[in-house]
Amino acid sequence: MGIVFAPLGLVLVFTAAITPQWREGRARLGIAAPGSLLRAGMKGQGMGVRSGSVEALLLLRSDGLWESCLQVEHSELKQCWPVSGPYQRDPRVRLAQGLVLTSLFLCGTGIILACIGFRCWTDIPLRGVAATGGLLVVISGLLSLTALGVYTHNVGRLGVAGPSQGASNPRFPHLRLHAAGSLYFGWLGSCLQVLGGSALLFSFKRPRRRTCLSFPELPVCCVCQSCPEITKISDTDVYEVSC
Incomplete structure (x- = not known):
């Protein structure tokens, strides 16, 4: 369970980190300038915008x-750019970036330690090493959950200059931002990391071995479930008695 859930959680958190859909918003804008770049792009896409008229576009x-990305809905017009401005300088965004990067590093290190501790090519695993890897995976899951919680709680206020603007974007007054799909990938991956790391933590508890009554220091054979002293008994004749 741990060796499967931990890598799966790492992939999901990494996918959430590199995708730009942490929050989304739609705005309806009117195009009135005949020579605007957006109008020219719409003509290039063959959408037939009439000259001199006011057309509504859903961004x-x-x-x-x-x-960050900006796309005209139901078209191929899309532009993406690195985050900048007040959004990039927001301390909550910087906190989420640092926590996610730390979470990815710790989870990768924990998975490597867990694989070394399992030692599938030998009979005796390194339980302490595997459990240490599980502890790192649990910590990474908690860090990513913290980053997601901070971002989700302030999703509409990140990068907003003044408190009077509320959840509206200053460049697009009618744009309302809400949580998007990447957050759900992050939540699922973080939960899988916590579950997988918790399963690996059980490696700290060594299993109890059955011992023989006459020789408590010797373990019971795991194959034949018999005690070593049985092999020391001399061969005896066995008779079958029937009535």
């Missing part, structure tokens, strides 16, 4: 930890 804005 989709998405932000991640390291990238």
